[in-house]
Amino acid sequence: MIFLTVGTQFPFDRLVRGVDRAAGAGEIRDVVFAQVGIGGYKPEHLQWVEQLDRGTFIQKVRESRAIIAHAGMGTILTALEAGKPLLVMPRQRKFGEAVNDHQTAMARRFAALGHVLMARDETELPRVLPAIASFRPSPRRATGDGIVRRLRIFLDKLGRPGHGLKKPDPSA
Secondary structure (H helix, E strand, C coil): CEEEECCCCCCCHHHHHHHHHHHHCCCCCCCEEEECCCCCCCCCCCEEECCCCHHHHHHHHHHCCEEEECCCHHHHHHHHHHCCCEEECCCCHHHCCCCCCHHHHHHHHHHHCCCCEECCCCCCHHHHHHHHHCCCCCCCCCCCHHHHHHHHHHHHHHHCCCCCCCCCCCCC
């Protein structure tokens, strides 16, 4: 089973419609179970629900062979933790799917690291879909290096005059 999820905050009919068309055309041979959100498009070739509770969502992730999703951080990290192949298509502000285009930048970064496959839009989706069958995500290895670097920058800024750090008053 392939699990399609679009998150819960905004509609994402472009992704749902694209996967539904691919399933209808036989480009996806697996059963697709979809969490389609509150959009207006209702799939014809997928098993679907609008919303899932957190427990059922996690269960669907575990049961799936692969996941197709928006490029939300929570979904990406959940798929990586489960070791599931993930194809993401970022929401775009110009279509009213998000308040900004942060998902595009995030999807590009995670794709460059080998963690996800990325389709930039619904026209690219049919070309990328076949790759999900053989895709193995590169494991995410969090290191402390980035955190340490950001903390140093933060502390350096705090130590500059006028940025909030004052020497303790020994008489207090």
